Amino acid sequence: MLKSPNIPSNYGFGIWFNKKEKREYYVTPLVNCQVKFYKNINFKYGELLLTTESPKFKKPVCDVIKNNYYSPMEERYGMFLIKFLNADFTDVFSAYKTFFAFYGIEFLKEYVNNFPDIHSCKTANDYLNLLTKVFKNSKENLISLQKDIRECVDFTYNLDNSNSYNDVYPHIRYLSHALKNDLYRYTNNTNVYFNKLFVNGTDGLSPNLANPTKVSKSIKDGKLSYKLSNIYHSTALSNIVFISLDEIALNTYVTIKKCQNCGKYFIPISKESEIYCDIMYYDKEKTCRVKGAAETFKKNIGDVEAYKLYKKTYQKILMQIQRGKTSPYSEKAKYFTQWKQQSQQYLKRYKKGSISENDLNEWMQKSVDKFDKYKDNII
Numbered sequence: 001m002l003k004s005p006n007i008p009s010n011y012g013f014g015i016w017f018n019k020k021e022k023r024e025y026y027v028t029p030l031v032n033c034q035v036k037f038y039k040n041i042n043f044k045y046g047e048l049l050l051t052t053e054s055p056k057f058k059k060p061v062c063d064v065i066k067n068n069y070y071s072p073m074e075e076r077y078g079m080f081l082i083k084f085l086n087a088d089f090t091d092v093f094s095a096y097k098t099f100f101a102f103y104g105i106e107f108l109k110e111y112v113n114n115f116p117d118i119h120s121c122k123t124a125n126d127y128l129n130l131l132t133k134v135f136k137n138s139k140e141n142l143i144s145l146q147k148d149i150r151e152c153v154d155f156t157y158n159l160d161n162s163n164s165y166n167d168v169y170p171h172i173r174y175l176s177h178a179l180k181n182d183l184y185r186y187t188n189n190t191n192v193y194f195n196k197l198f199v200n201g202t203d204g205l206s207p208n209l210a211n212p213t214k215v216s217k218s219i220k221d222g223k224l225s226y227k228l229s230n231i232y233h234s235t236a237l238s239n240i241v242f243i244s245l246d247e248i249a250l251n252t253y254v255t256i257k258k259c260q261n262c263g264k265y266f267i268p269i270s271k272e273s274e275i276y277c278d279i280m281y282y283d284k285e286k287t288c289r290v291k292g293a294a295e296t297f298k299k300n301i302g303d304v305e306a307y308k309l310y311k312k313t314y315q316k317i318l319m320q321i322q323r324g325k326t327s328p329y330s331e332k333a334k335y336f337t338q339w340k341q342q343s344q345q346y347l348k349r350y351k352k353g354s355i356s357e358n359d360l361n362e363w364m365q366k367s368v369d370k371f372d373k374y375k376d377n378i379i
């Protein structure tokens, strides 16, 4: 391998990003209390999910989850920030279920003196006791930091509906908020390691033998990646959160929204018009995108303007064709067939939550207006 940057993996928290593939990676000591590796089909490494909705700390043996810089935890781009924004810091159990189960507690060292070593936990109950103590000492700081970061995200993506500086790009809004509120102070406890000096695997290329051919091969083999960000390591949550915020907010291809079903922050996967989140904490959890959207659809589809217009127009044109007012071979009838199919596709997309009601209404109105340009030419 290339020169090892020697990043600590037995304490603190290390995180890095792949903008292009929309992934992020982290390494930190983690204790297994009813979490499991979940292997997303498109991911190289595993991510963590709780095994059950309400984990109990009853497991007699408390094992440490193996992860290191050769085999980190992997998540979708921006998930650390999103989980922090949504974390429920009401009590130790809600905090564990929504945040600490996935990321550990190593970054709470900035708030707790004489931080206990999690490796000393012998049983799950030991871990719960340790977690409770650490959480109690950091709760106020956690809530206050979350409030500051939420304010910044709300301003950046105009989620507070204040409509101030509405015509300005999110990344510019972010920079102004971060500078004004001195969020850059949250870089005081971060070590930065250059990913390019770190090749996965022990058979990477030797630096003194590096040449363009060998570098190309290492890139092709996935051992050297110049598309990854630097690796950031810290024992301060504020620093890790700020690094994630800065990464996401300055990426003009990404946006943050609030779920119309549960109100959680989320990053739309493909289309900006997605309105439901896909946040998952435990195995087999039905996300809002799957559940909420389907329920809303069943409940409200009859009230959606686009659906009423679809039904009315469908009946009207069908009647015209049946009564011979419009020839079934006319351009208008051809458009009718095409429009029916497209409308059904759009209604389905609305049902899945991948387009908003507004977008659906707008599309339906435009597509119905097009009928006006066809003349009724009777043969």
Ligand SMILES: [Zn+2]
Pocket: 259, 260, 261, 262, 263, 264, 276, 277, 278, 279, 288, 289
């Ligand atoms: Zn949701």
